[in-house]
Amino acid sequence: MKKNQAVILKExxxxxxxxxxxxxxxxxxxxxxxxxxxxxxxxxxSNQGExxxxxYFNRKCSLIGRIVSFGxxxxxxEIEENIRKAIKFxxxxxxxxxxxxxxxxxxxxxxxxxxxxxxxxxxxxxxTTLGMEKLKPFILDKLVKAVKPVCVYEKxxxxxxxxxxxxxFEGILYGEKIDRIKILEAGIxxxxxxxxxxxxxxxxDQSEMRSLVRLFSSGKKVLDCFSYTGGFSVSALKGxxxxxxxxxxxxxxxxLARENVVLNGIxxxxxxxxxxxxxxxxxxxDTFYDFIILDPPAFARKKKDIISAARAYKDINRIAIERVxxxxxxxxxxxxxxxxxxxxxxxxxxxAREAGRRARIIQKHRLSFSHPINIFHPESEYxxxxxxxxx
Numbered sequence: 001m002k003k004n005q006a007v008i009l010k011e012x013x014x015x016x017x018x019x020x021x022x023x024x025x026x027x028x029x030x031x032x033x034x035x036x037x038x039x040x041x042x043x044x045x046s047n048q049g050e051x052x053x054x055x056y057f058n059r060k061c062s063l064i065g066r067i068v069s070f071g072x073x074x075x076x077x078e079i080e081e082n083i084r085k086a087i088k089f090x091x092x093x094x095x096x097x098x099x100x101x102x103x104x105x106x107x108x109x110x111x112x113x114x115x116x117x118x119x120x121x122x123x124x125x126x127x128t129t130l131g132m133e134k135l136k137p138f139i140l141d142k143l144v145k146a147v148k149p150v151c152v153y154e155k156x157x158x159x160x161x162x163x164x165x166x167x168x169f170e171g172i173l174y175g176e177k178i179d180r181i182k183i184l185e186a187g188i189x190x191x192x193x194x195x196x197x198x199x200x201x202x203x204x205d206q207s208e209m210r211s212l213v214r215l216f217s218s219g220k221k222v223l224d225c226f227s228y229t230g231g232f233s234v235s236a237l238k239g240x241x242x243x244x245x246x247x248x249x250x251x252x253x254x255x256l257a258r259e260n261v262v263l264n265g266i267x268x269x270x271x272x273x274x275x276x277x278x279x280x281x282x283x284x285x286d287t288f289y290d291f292i293i294l295d296p297p298a299f300a301r302k303k304k305d306i307i308s309a310a311r312a313y314k315d316i317n318r319i320a321i322e323r324v325x326x327x328x329x330x331x332x333x334x335x336x337x338x339x340x341x342x343x344x345x346x347x348x349x350x351x352a353r354e355a356g357r358r359a360r361i362i363q364k365h366r367l368s369f370s371h372p373i374n375i376f377h378p379e380s381e382y383x384x385x386x387x388x389x390x391x
Contacts, residue, residue, distance in 0.1 A: 004033060004034065005033055005042075005043065006033065006042060006043035006044065006045045006051075007029060007031070007032055007033070007044050007045065007057060008029075008031045008045045008046075008047060009024070009030055009044065009045070009047060009052070010027075010028055010029070010030045010047060011047035013027065013028035014028075014046050014052070016028075017044060017053065017067060017070075018046075019376060020067075020070055020377075021067075021376055021377055022055075022066050022067045022107050022110075022374075022376075022377050023063055023065070023066060023067075023112075023377075023379070024044070024055060024063075024064055024065035024066070024067070025063055026059075026062050026063075029064065029065075030047060032057075036057070038057070038058045038059060038165070039056055039057070039058055039129075039131045039133065039134045040056060040131075040134070041054050041055065041068065041075050042054065042056075042057055044065070044067065051071070051072055052071075053067050053068075053069050053070040053071055054067070054068055054069045054075040054078075055067040055068060055131075056068060056113075056131025056132070056134070056135075057131070058129065058164055060130075060163065060164065060165050061163050061164060066112040066113060066129060066131060067112070068110075068111070068112065068131075078110075079111065079135065079138070079142075080142055082111050083104065083111070083139070083142050083143065083146065084142075084146065085109070086103060086104045086105075086109040086111070086116075087103060087147065089109075089372070090102075090103055093369040093370065094369075095186055096187075097184050098184055098185050099118075099119075099120045100118060100119045100120065100183035100184065100190075100192070100202065101204055101207070101369075101370035102115070102116070102117050102205070102368070102370040102371050103116040103117060103118045103147075103370070104116035105371050105372055105380070106128075106380055107374050107377040107379070107380045108371065108372040108373050108374050108377075108380050109372065109374075110374065111132075112129065112132070113127060113128050113129030113131060114126070114127060114128075114132050115128075115200070116143065117201070117202075117204055118147070119181050119183050119192050119200075119202070120181055120183055121149055121150040121151070122152075122153060122181055123143060123147060123151070123152045123153070124153045124154070124194060124200035124201060125139075125143075125152065125153075125154050125155070125173070126154070126155055126156050126157075126158065127154065127156045127161075127169075128156070128158045128160050128161060128164070129160075130164045130165055133164075133166060136173075140173055144174055149174070149175060150175050150176060150178065151172065151174065151176055151177065151178045152172070152173045153170075153172055153178075153194050154170065154171060155170050155194065155197075155199075155200050155201075156169045156170070157169075157170060159301065170195070178194070179193060179194065179195065180192065180193045180194075182263070183202070185207055185210070186207070186210075186211055186214075188214075188234060188238055188264060189260070189263045189264055190202065190229065190231065190234070190263070191229070191256060191259055191263060192229075193256065196252070198228060198253075198297075202229070202231065203228065203231055204370065204371070205335075205383055206231060206232075206295065206333075206368065206383075207368045207369075207370070208366035208367065208368050208369070209232075209331065209333075209365065209366055210231055210232060210235040211235070212331070212363065212366065213232050213236050213239065213291075213331065214236065214238055214239035216291065216329060217235070217236040217239035217240055217241040217291060218239055218240035218241070219240060219241075219242060219290075220236070220240075220241050220242065220289075220290035220291045220328075220329075221241070221242060221243045221245075221289050221290045222236040222241045222243065222244045222245070222289060222290065222291045222293070223245050223247070223289040223291070223293070223320075223323070224236065224244055224245070224246045224247065224293045225247045225278040225292065225293060225294050225295070225296070225320070226278055226294065226296045226297065227246035227247060227253070227254070227257060227273075228250070228253050228257070228295075229253050229257045229260060230254075230256070230257025230258070230271075232293045233261070233271065234257070234260050234261055234264055236291070236293075237261060237264075237271065238264060238266070241270070241291075242270065243270050244270065244271050244272070245272045245274060245287075245289075246271065246272065247274045247276055247281045248273075248278075249275065249277055250275070251275040254273035254274075254275055255273075257271075257273060258273060278294075278296070278316065279316055279319075282316065282319040282323060283319055287323065288323055288324070288325040288328075289323055289324060290324075290325055290327075290328045291328060291329040291330075292323060292324055292329070292330050292331070293330075293331045293332075294316060294317065294320055294331070294333060295331075295333045295335075296313075296316065296333070296334075296335075297335070298334075298335050298336040298337070299312045299313060299334070299336055299339070300336035300337075300338040300339050301336075302338070303338050305336075306339065306343075309336055309338070310343060310347050313334060313339070313344065313348075314347045314348075314350050314351045314354075317330075317332055317347065317348050317352075318351035318352075318355050319355075320332070321351055321355040321357050321359070321390060322357075324390045326391060327389075327390070328389075328390055329387070329388065329390070330359075330386075330387075330388040330390060331385065331386075331387045332348060332385065332388070333383065333384065333385040334383075334385075335384075336382075337379075337382045339384070341384045344384045344386075345384075345386065348386055348388070352388075357391065358391040359389070359390050360388065360391075361386055361387065361388060362387050362388065362389050363386075363387035364384075364385060364386060364387070365386075367383075
């Protein structure tokens with residue numbers, strides 16, 4: 001391998017790549033080739049000239065490179081093989097009566113910058129990096145041949161695309177346009193819409209926690225805050241909840257949540273939607289609940305947001321804890337990447353102390369099987385959750 005055609009790492013910064021970590025930061029680079037197009041795949045060499053793998057690079061970003069193949073395997077061959085393995089992995093893990101799950105989970109499937117979610121015969125993809133954007137025609141071809149979807153829809157709206165020099169994009173990549181589809185998750189039906197939706201249409205990363213909600217809701221009065229299209233609400237009602245109050249700022253999301261209640265043959269009189277701000281609802285609420293679920297959007301979208309986000313998490317958890325009946329349950333989450341699990345747990349501890357309640361953790365967040373975390377790349381573990389019993 002000619003050094004002038006490759007990226008060479010500094011000797012003291014080679015260890016992460018040798019340990020099969022996908023990210024290369026700008027400070028690790030000793031030298032680049034004289035000329036290359038941003039987003040291109042280049043060989044990555046150690047300071048001694050050893051081929052460590054191949055990565056795509058974008059010098060506009062501090063996270064300048066992402067490994068797509070380690071060792072001597074040609075990068076396109078490795079990408080194709082990782083797509084094949086990701087699909088086979090889901091076939092092995094997918095639960096019965098489920099046809100919606102994450103098909104490719106970025107670094108968790110050794111494909112940094114790429115998310116693919118499967119909703120029955122529809123694939124929804126998210127591309128977050130310039131390097132993966134350049135690989136998109138290759139990726140699309142392999143997905144269509146392997147999965148044979150009716151539609152492939154792209155929903156690449158991540159803020160990280162701006163740093164990569166990419167604009168947001170949403171639209172059809174392949175097949176016929178499908179606005180709505182009915183999916184199954186562990187035997188529960190949901191309508192999913194793709195345009196004007198959050199994430200790729202549904203929060204597939206919460207599938208195991210929805211199962212827990214279903215298990216613990218019998219005979220309970222439940223409050224589902226930030227309910228979106230009713231994933232937790234419908235699960236609670238299917239589990240025998242006597243009443244579910246769903247709070248979300250989006251009237252459209254609540255309307256779809258009501259449709260999902262009806263879709264599952266549940267008496268809609270037990271479902272009460274509130275198109276309100278969840279903080280405001282909880283502060284003004286005079287009802288006590290047996291089970292409250294808090295699944296807010298990310299309060300910390302940037303590192304500088306950590307302090308204000310921690311305050312917001314403490315505030316909403318405190319007022320929620322105050323509304324849980326003695327002997328009741330609280331399931332609370334943070335999807336903020338910059339709020340580490342230890343900090344989130346400390347924040348919830350402070351909220352319980354200020355509310356004057358004893359709390360016991362009976363479960364932590366249960367990872368959805370379709371969202372594997374690469375053990376060499378722990379940064380992809382963004383979702384934290386605590387399931388509490390409150391005296």
